[in-house]
Amino acid sequence: MKERKLGLVSAISVCVGLIVATSCLLSLGQGMGLAGKGFIVSMFIVIILNALLAISFSELHNLMPEVEGGLGQYTLVGLGPVPSIVSNLSAYVLTNLLAGSVEMAMCGMVIHNTFLKQVPAVVISLILLALLALVNYMGVDIFSKIQNIVVILLLGSLAVLGILSTFKLGTGQVIEVVNQTQPVVTGWKGITSLSALAFWLFIGIEFVIPISKNLKNPKRDVPLAMILGILILFVVQTLIGIGMTNYVTLEELSTSSMPHMVFAENLLGKAGGYWMGFVTILAGVSTINTVLGSVTRILSGMADAQMMPEIFSRKNSKDTPVAGLILMVSIVAGILITGFASSSSLTNLLLAASCFWLTSYIMVNISVLVLRKKYPDAPGRNKKLTLFGIPQIICIAGDIFMIWNIAEGENRIFVYKIFFAFLIIMTAYAYTWVKIIKRTSFQEYITLESINEN
Template sequence: MNSKKMGLGSAVSVCVGLIVATSCLLSLGLGTGLAGKGFITAMFIVVILNILLAFSFRELHDLMPEAEGGLGQYTLAGLGPVPSIVSNLSAYVITNMLAGSVELAMCGLVIQETFLKGVPVLIISLSLLAFLTIVNYLGVDIFAKIQNLTVIALIGSLILLGVISAFKLGVGTPLAPGAQTPPVVTGFSGILSLTALAFWMFIGIEFVIPVSKDLKNPKRDVPLAMILGVCLLFIVQSLLSTGMRNYVSLEELRSSSMPHIIFAERVMGKAGSYWMGLITILAGVSTINTVLGSVTRILSGMADAGLMPSYFSKKNKSGTPTPGLFLMTGVISFILVSGIANYSGLTNFLLAASCFWLTSYILVNLTVLVLRRRYPNAKGRDKRFTLGGIPQIICIIGDIYMILHIAEGDARIFIYKIYFVLLIITLLFAFFWVKIVKKADAFRPVSLDEINNVKLENQDEEGQASPSLMIN
C-alpha cells in the first residue's frame, strides 16, 4: 500500500512543533530580563551548536537508518549498554520529570491568575496531573485531534505577537525611549553564562528522525529540517525578545513568574492575557499528556530490550505500561507537593533538565567519533560532512561549558545538587543492572549490522524508539 510521503516543510513543522513548549516562554522572558538584547546573542550561539549537532545526527541516521531516533540506540552501538541507559534516562525520563513539573506548575499559575483566582496553584496542578494520569491509564488519547491544532495555534500566536510587538503595532503603549531598565547580565562572559538557559528553547532537534521513513528525501530533509527548524525558532524568539523589551521592563521580565502573560497583556490588552493564557494551558496540558504517554513507553521499550527491569513492560487492559505511568506521576507529584517547583525553583528545574539533555548530547557526539574510528569505511557515511570531527568536538566543549556555567551562587548549588545526585543514581543503577543483574560487559557495543537488521518496536507517542537490542 502506498502512503503519501512528507516534504521538507512537514519535516520542519514536526521539528519545530515538538520543540516548542510553554517552559520555553519562561526561559525567553527570564533571559531577556537578565541580559536584554544580549540574550539574542546567547540564543544565536546555541543555534550554531545545534546546527553542528545536526551533522552528528545526520551521520548517525545515515549509519543506522533502522534506528528511529532513540538516543539510547545510537549510544548502544557506539559506547555500550551503560552509556545507552544513561543517555535514554537522561534525555527522556529524568528531563521530562523535571520539565513536566515546571509545565504543570506554570499551568497552575496561569489558571489561577487568569481564571480561578481563589483556588491554590498546587490544587490546580495536582488536579490536572490526576486527570491526565487517568486519561493515559485508560488509554484514551483525547488530545490527539487537537494536538496539531494546539501547536499551530501556539506557534502562530508567537509569530503574530513577535511581529506586532517587535514593530510596536500593539494596542498597548510601548515603553518610552530611555524608560527601559538596564540588564543585570552584561559582557560576553555574562552572555555565555546564559547559553544553558537559551539551550532549553531549542532542545530536541532529533525529534524529526522518527518520521524519516515518511519523508520523500530523508537523507537530505532530516538534517535540513533540523537546521531550518532551529533557524526559524531563532527568528521567532528574537522577534519576541525584541517585542518584550519594547513593552515590558527588564526588571519585570526577570522577576515575573509568567513573563509571557504580562507581555501579551501589554501588547494586546486584557484580551491578550486571556489569549496567551488559554494557549499556555492547552500547550502545557498537551505537553504533559505527551510526557506521561511517551516516557512510560520508553521505559517499557527499555524493559523489553533488557535495559530496565521487566516490571516496566507490564501493561493494563488498555495497553498502557502502568508502572512507568505511576512512576512519572509519583515523582512529579512529589516535586509539586514538596514546594521546590514553585516560581523560585522553576527556572532552576529547567536548567537541571538542560544538564541532563546536554549530557545525552555529549554521549551522542562521542558516539559519532567512536563509530568513525571503529567503522572508518561504513556504508552510508558521507565523508564530505565529517569535517575532521570539528563539529563534534565543538559541541562537546560547548555542552561541557554550559554545564559548568549553568548558573551562579545558590542557584548553581541547587541545580548541581539535582544534577549530580540523579546522575550518580542513574550511573549506579546502570552499572548494577548491566554488570550484576545481566552479567554483561558494561561497555560492549552492539554492531551496526545488528542495529540495522532488527525491526524496531515500542515507540513512544512522539515516535521515539527505545533500544530493541539488548543484553542477553
C-alpha cells in the same frame, strides 16, 4: 493500501511542535530581562551548536536508518550499555520529569491567576495531571490527532504577538529606550554564559528521528527539518523577545515567575492576558500529555531491550505501559506537592534538566567519533560533513561550557546538587543493572550490523 509518506513540512512540524512549550517562554523572558537584546546573541550561539548537532544526528541516522529509538540506541552501539542507560534516562526520563513538572506548575498558576483565583494553583495542576493520566491510561491520545493544528495555533499566536510587540502596535504603554532599565548581564563573557539558559529554547531537535521511516526523503529531511525548525523558532522567539523589551522593563522580566503573562497584559491589556493564558494552557497540557505518552513507551522500550525491569514492558488492554505511567505521574505529583516546582524554583529545575540533556548530547557526539574509528568504511556516512570531527569537538566543548556556566551563585549550587545527585543515582543503577543483575560485560557492545538487522 500504500502507507502515505510525510514531507519536509510535516517533519518540521513534529520537530517544532515538540520543542515549543510554556517553559520556553519563561526562559526567554528571563533571558531578555537579564541581558536585554544581548540575549539574542546567546540564542544564536545555541543555534550554531544545534546546527552542528544536527550533523551528528544525521550521520548516526544514516548509519542506523532502521533505528527508531535514536539517542539511547546510538550510544548503545557507540559507547556500550552503561552510557546508553544513563543517556536515555538523562535525556528523556529525568529531563521530561523536571520539565513536565514545570509545565504543570505553570498551567496551575496561569489558570489560578487568570481564571480560577479561588482554587489553589497546586490543586489545579494535580487535577490536570490526573485527567491526562486517565486519558493516557485509556490509550486515547487526543493531542496526537491535532498536532499540526496545535503547532499552528502556538506558533501563529506567538508570531502575531511578536509582530505586534516588535513594531509597537499594542494597546499598552510602550517603554522608550531612555526609560528602559539596564541589563544585569553585559559583555561577551556574560552573553556567552547565558547560552545555557537559551539552550532550553531549542532543546529536543532529534524527536524527528522516530518518524524518519515515514518520510519521503529521510536522508535529506531529517537534518533539514532539525535546522529549519530551530531557525523558525529563532525568528519567532527573537520577535517575542524584542517585543517583551518594548512593553516590560528588563528588571520585571528577570524577576517575574511568569514574564510572558506580564508581557501579554502590558501589550494588550486583559485580552492579552487571556490570550497568553490560553497559549500557556494549550502548550503546557500538550507537553505533559506528550511526556506521559512518550516517556512511558521509552521505558517500555528500554525494558524490551533488557535495560529496565520487565514490569515496565507490561501493557494494559489499551496498549498503555501502566508501570511507567504510574511512575511518571507519581514523581510529577510529588514534585508539585513538595513545592520544588514553585515559582521560585522553576528556572532552576529547567537548568538542571538542561544539564541532563547536554550530558546526553555530549555522549551522542562522542559516539559519532567512536563509530568513525570503529567503522571507517561504513555505508551511509557523508564524508564531506565529517570535517575531521570538528563539528563534534565544537559541540562537546560548547555543551561543557554551558554546563559549567549553567547559573551563578547559590542558584548554580542548587542546580548542580540536583544534577549530580541524579547523575550518581542513574550511574549506580546502570552499573548495578548491567554488572550485577544482568551479569554482562561493560564492553559487550551491540555491533552496527546487528542493530541494523533487528
